[in-house]
Every structure is written in structure tokens, then in C-alpha cells.
Amino acid sequence: MAGNDRRTSRRVRWGWVLGPGLAVAIGSLTMAAPPAGPTSGDQIAATKPAAAKDASSENRATEARKWVKRLGAPEYREREAAARQLLAIGPSARPALLEGMQSADLEVRVRAWALLQEIAHSGFEARLKAFIAGDPRVEPPPGWDRFRTIVGDHQAARTLYAEMFRRDGELLSAAVSEEDSGTWIQQLNRKISEARTNQMTQMRAGVFRQDKELLALLLFLSSDQCLKDDNEAYTPIINLYSLLMYPGTDASLRDPLMLKLLDAWALGRSSGRASYYVLEILSRKQRTEAAYEVSKKILQSEDAQLSALPLAALLVAKKGDVMDLPLLERHLTDSRAFTSHHNGRIRKEPIRIQVRDVVLGAAVHLTGQKLEDYGYKHVRSDTVTVYSRYSLLFVDDVEREKALKKWHEWRKAHPKIGKS
Numbered sequence: 001m002a003g004n005d006r007r008t009s010r011r012v013r014w015g016w017v018l019g020p021g022l023a024v025a026i027g028s029l030t031m032a033a034p035p036a037g038p039t040s041g042d043q044i045a046a047t048k049p050a051a052a053k054d055a056s057s058e059n060r061a062t063e064a065r066k067w068v069k070r071l072g073a074p075e076y077r078e079r080e081a082a083a084r085q086l087l088a089i090g091p092s093a094r095p096a097l098l099e100g101m102q103s104a105d106l107e108v109r110v111r112a113w114a115l116l117q118e119i120a121h122s123g124f125e126a127r128l129k130a131f132i133a134g135d136p137r138v139e140p141p142p143g144w145d146r147f148r149t150i151v152g153d154h155q156a157a158r159t160l161y162a163e164m165f166r167r168d169g170e171l172l173s174a175a176v177s178e179e180d181s182g183t184w185i186q187q188l189n190r191k192i193s194e195a196r197t198n199q200m201t202q203m204r205a206g207v208f209r210q211d212k213e214l215l216a217l218l219l220f221l222s223s224d225q226c227l228k229d230d231n232e233a234y235t236p237i238i239n240l241y242s243l244l245m246y247p248g249t250d251a252s253l254r255d256p257l258m259l260k261l262l263d264a265w266a267l268g269r270s271s272g273r274a275s276y277y278v279l280e281i282l283s284r285k286q287r288t289e290a291a292y293e294v295s296k297k298i299l300q301s302e303d304a305q306l307s308a309l310p311l312a313a314l315l316v317a318k319k320g321d322v323m324d325l326p327l328l329e330r331h332l333t334d335s336r337a338f339t340s341h342h343n344g345r346i347r348k349e350p351i352r353i354q355v356r357d358v359v360l361g362a363a364v365h366l367t368g369q370k371l372e373d374y375g376y377k378h379v380r381s382d383t384v385t386v387y388s389r390y391s392l393l394f395v396d397d398v399e400r401e402k403a404l405k406k407w408h409e410w411r412k413a414h415p416k417i418g419k420s
Contacts, residue, residue: 064089064096068112072105079111086115091123128162141165143176146225150264151257160257163213164220172217175226185232188221192239199246212252216261218243223265230272237274244281253285263290270297276308283315283384292319299327306338310358314385317362325366325418329411331359332404341393346378353393357400360407361392367417369410374403 067089070082086093093115100112130138132155144161151157165172168191174184195214202208220226222236243249252258262281267290269278275298282291295312298304304312309331316324337352364374365386371379380391394400 060089060092061095064093065099067093068096068100068103068108071100071111072103072108079107083111083115087118090119093119128165132158132162134158141169142173143220143226146176147220150220150223150225151260156257160213160216164217167213167217171221175221181232185227185236188218188236189239192218192222192236192243196239196243196246199243199248202248203246208248208251210248210251212255212258215243215249215252216258219258219261219265223261224268230269230274233269234273237269237277241274241277241281245284250285259287263287266290266294267297270294271301271304273305276305276311279308279311279315283311286384288319291315296320296324296327299331306336306355309334309355310338310353310389311385313355313359313362314382314387314389317365318386320366322366322418323420325363328359328363328366329418332356332363332407334359339390341390343378347395351393351395353390354400356404357394358389358392360403361387363407367410367414374406375399376403 064086067082067085071079071086073079073082086097097112097116097119100108101116103109103112127138128141131140131144134155141161144158147161148157151160171184171187171191175188195211195218198211218236218240222233222240224233227233227236253262262285266278266282266287269275270293275294279291279294279298282294292315295315298308298312299316313328313331316327334355337354338358340350340352342350360374361371361376361379364371364376371387371392375394376392378391378393380388382388394403
């Protein structure tokens with residue numbers, strides 16, 4: 001109950017009635033005193049002199065109480081007419097409808113409840129439309145201040161955020177409130193899982209529907225703007241990785257706003273356990289500039305994920321220049337194997353590919369040298385990463401040591417390359 005009270009207080013403070021949580025928001029108001037001042041709907045209306053406005057509000061409230069009583073009239077037509085009159089009065093009818101929900105007459109209670117929902121929904125939509133139009137009198141939806149730092153403050157951005165808020169304003173509000181994080185993260189994971197299921201169903205049917213607003217919501221909620229802890233972000237990002245691999249997301253990511261959102265999401269997740277998946281998404285979606293920046297951060301990190309290092313090295317080799325050599329060279333002593341290559345035509349036993357094997361290949365490429373001169377006999381080109389990281393291998397330690405020795409000799413002969 002305490003958690004519900006906290007959520008209710010947030011809704012009242014923001015002045016927003018949320019879409020999916022509409023019934024909860026209205027239900028919470030039954031325990032509160034009727035608002036003394038103008039409602040959100042009144043705030044959107046044109047400004048009037050204070051005295052006239054107060055008198056007008058009082059008249060509407062009195063009129064509303066009269067119509068609420070007639071919600072229980074014997075005649076159906078009379079009840080319907082009363083309902084239409086209350087809808088016409090709008091937000092000013094809320095106090096009378098709240099009183100009606102305490103009526104001994106079941107018909108009055110049920111109709112008052114339904115009318116409150118309808119009025120709340122119309123007020124919610126009116127506020128969103130005013131927000132999209134940039135009306136300074138309307139408080140933006142929760143989280144907008146964070147979202148606009150990513151995509152900017154203009155009508156297209158506001159329109160996208162309004163649609164995200166329509167999709168799940170309650171989840172958005174919970175995320176930016178930084179309370180009960182465990183609960184809203186669970187809800188986020190369920191939402192991503194549902195989206196993945198829908199994508200799979202569409203693929204089986206050969207249909208690819210664009211759902212840009214939902215994808216924007218998921219990217220924003222799993223970004224460092226909402227999820228500060230990398231460990232908490234791991235599961236949502238893994239699930240989102242699977243979703244983003246579906247072709248159905250490609251159409252959404254043609255939108256410049258969506259690309260800004262994707263890049264910012266990735267740049268904020270360049271460390272932690274999920275960094276490899278973030279980098280994989282950027283490379284698959286051909287976000288070359290963002291992939292380059294994330295790759296540099298990974299190579300600079302003292303605790304980078306093993307699986308992320310080879311991919312980061314090749315993406316730096318693709319986009320960077322010789323000034324990035326120091327980033328690569330600091331990993332030339334990393335003898336950890338990140339995968340095993342199985343090819344009986346090369347060797348019967350699995351070939352363990354080390355981080356430094358790929359890093360050396362990236363450095364050779366970056367300096368304009370030939371890979372075959374360093375003993376890379378099985379290298380395959382790759383449109384995304386220049387070379388396949390699974391083909392930059394040495395059959396044994398003898399080949400590897402020979403290649404590293406050649407690099408050190410070349411470096412000794414070119415000490416100034418890569419130095420500012």
C-alpha cells in the first residue's frame with residue numbers, strides 16, 4: 001500500500017494522468033479531497049480574469065452536482081443526457097463525480113466512475129497535444145528533460161515522446177522517479193520479451209511491421225538515462241539485442257531521431273558485461289561513428305569484456321587512423337583465447353584464437369601493411385569489420401611469435417607513427 005501511495009503522490013505532483021495506469025490514478029483520487037484550484041484542463045484553456053474564472057468554476061461545479069444526481073434517474077434517456085452534460089462540463093465535474101462514487105445508488109457510482117475515466121483520458125490527451133505544440137503553460141511529461149538531451153527539443157522529438165508516453169506513461173514515470181527499480185525493470189523485461197515474441201510471429205508470417213514508438217521507449221528505458229547500474233541493465237540489453245537483430249526493427253531505425261537514440265544508448269553502455277552486445281548491434285546496424293567511439297572506450301578500459309576486445313579492435317581499424325595505434329598496442333600482450341576455430345583442413349585440433357592475434361591484425365591493417373607478410377594465411381574479409389575476427393589466427397605459437405617479432409621490428413623502425 002505504501003508503494004501505491006508513493007506512486008499516487010507522484011501522479012498528483014506532476015499533474016499527469018497516465019495512460020495504462022488510468023484506472024489506478026482515478027481510483028486513488030477517491031481518497032483525496034476535491035481539488036481547490038483549476039484542473040489541468042482549465043490550465044490549458046485561455047487565461048481569464050481570476051474573479052470571473054473562480055465564479056465560472058463554481059458555477060460549473062454546482063451544475064455538475066445537479067447532473068450527477070440525475071445519473072441515477074429512472075429513465076435511461078435522462079441518465080444518458082446527464083452523462084453528456086457532465087462530459088461537456090469536463091474537468092470541473094471531477095469533484096461532483098468523486099462525490100457520486102460515494103453514492104448509495106449503484107447506477108450513480110458506476111456511471112460516475114466511467115465518466116471520470118473518460119474525462120481523465122480527454123484531459124490527458126489535451127495535455128499531450130499542448131506539450132507537442134510547445135505550450136509553456138503545460139508541464140512536460142516525466143522524463144522529457146532527460147529525453148531531450150539526447151534528441152533535442154523540437155516538435156518531432158516531442159511528438160515521439162508523447163507517443164512513448166501514450167504507450168506506457170506509468171512505466172516511464174517509474175523509471176525516471178528512481179524508486180522501486182526492481183519492479184519497473186521486471187516490467188521492462190516483460191515488455192521487451194513481448195516485443196520479441198511479436199517480431200517472431202511476424203517473421204513466420206512474412207510480415208514486418210514498424211513499431212518505432214515502442215522501440216524508442218525500450219531504448220530510452222534501458223539507456224543510462226534511466227538505468228544507471230550496468231549490472232541491472234545487463235538483462236534488458238541482452239533481451240533488446242535479440243529484438244534489434246530482427247529485420248522488423250530496421251525500418252524504425254531509418255528515422256534520424258531513432259538513430260540518435262540508438263547511438264546515445266550505445267555510448268552510455270560502453271562498459272560493463274553488456275558492452276559486447278551493444279557493440280555488436282552498432283556494427284550490425286552500420287553505425288560506424290558510434291561503433292568507433294564505443295570501441296575506443298572499450299580498448300581504453302581496464303576491465304573490458306574479453307569478447308568485446310577483438311570486435312572493438314577491428315572496428316577501430318576500420319574507422320580510425322594511426323593515432324589509434326596506442327589503443328591497440330596496449331593489448332598486444334593479451335594472450336587470452338576468446339574463441340576456438342574448428343577446421344580439420346587446417347589442423348585436427350581446435351585452434352585457440354587469442355586477443356592479441358586479432359589486435360595485431362588490426363594494427364597491421366591500420367598502418368597499411370600486408371597481413372600475409374605477418375603470416376595470416378587464412379584471413380577472410382568482412383564488410384562490417386574489415387576482416388573476420390575468427391580468421392585472424394595462427395596455427396601455433398611459432399607463427400604467432402614470428403608475427404609479433406616482425407611487428408616489434410617494424411615499430412622500432414617507425415617510432416613516431418601514432419605519437420602526437
